[in-house]
Amino acid sequence: MTGQCCLWIMDYGLIVKPLYEAQKMQPFTWGKPQREAFQKLKEALTTAPALGLPDLSKDFQLYVHERQRLALGVLTQRLGSWNRLVGYFSKQLDNISAGWPSCLRAVAATVLLIQEARELTMGRHRCLRAAYGDYGPGAKRGPLALSKQDDEIPGTTAEEGPLEHDGVEVIEYTYAARADLKDVPLKQPE
Structure with a gap:
């Protein structure tokens, strides 16, 4: 219920x-x-705080965070000098995404909540704010292409400033075969 x-x-x-x-x-x-x-x-x-009805003449802001394998988000719109709440999103990551490193889970959570927010935004422009990492222009070339969305993806919003982190390196480390493993038996194992 x-x-x-x-x-x-x-x-x-x-x-x-x-x-x-x-x-x-x-x-x-x-x-x-x-x-x-x-x-x-x-x-x-x-x-529960009162949520405002979406105003389709204004842009939306989607704030995304991944915690405990859940994609959490808040959809807001500017109302004067503050952001009015339009909706909360909470979605379980699938089993594959849940097993990824935290940086990739954050990207999966972002993609998942963008899809959920479309129902309320009716295709209207959204500005994406994420709690982890840098979803700037480099992220658009990653494995989960965010560039096809009608979203503005600003630089990092982390309070510490830009993270020194290479998502491509994490993907290669996570999914690459180990260099010391071979598919043929050793000739002299001892």
Whole structure:
């Protein structure tokens, strides 16, 4: 029942995660984590901040973050000098993306939430803000091409400044075969 309200609850996926995990267990167990999650969910349902209706004449800002293998995001629009909340997004990463290094999970979360936000933005221009890394022009040439989206991808928003990080190097390290492994047996193993 609460799934219909997930758009209005910040970090919905993180809150309900213990409840979904308890459903998978046989026999069903109701412990302290499930009780706490249920209480947080009840509180969130009664105190959720009011969201504004999307104004399709204005641009959108999509803030994205990946935490505990969940893609979390907030969609906002400028209203005067502040950002008005339009929607919250919370989506589980697929099993393949969840196994990636954190920098690649952040990219997967970004792509996933861009697709989710399209339902509210109706194709309107979005400015993307991500909590990890640099999604500048170099990211458009990566394996997950973001350039086909109607999004502005500004430089890093990390408080520490630009990260010294090479995503291509991480991909090569993660998926390349080890140089010391061969597909033929050794002639003299000892």
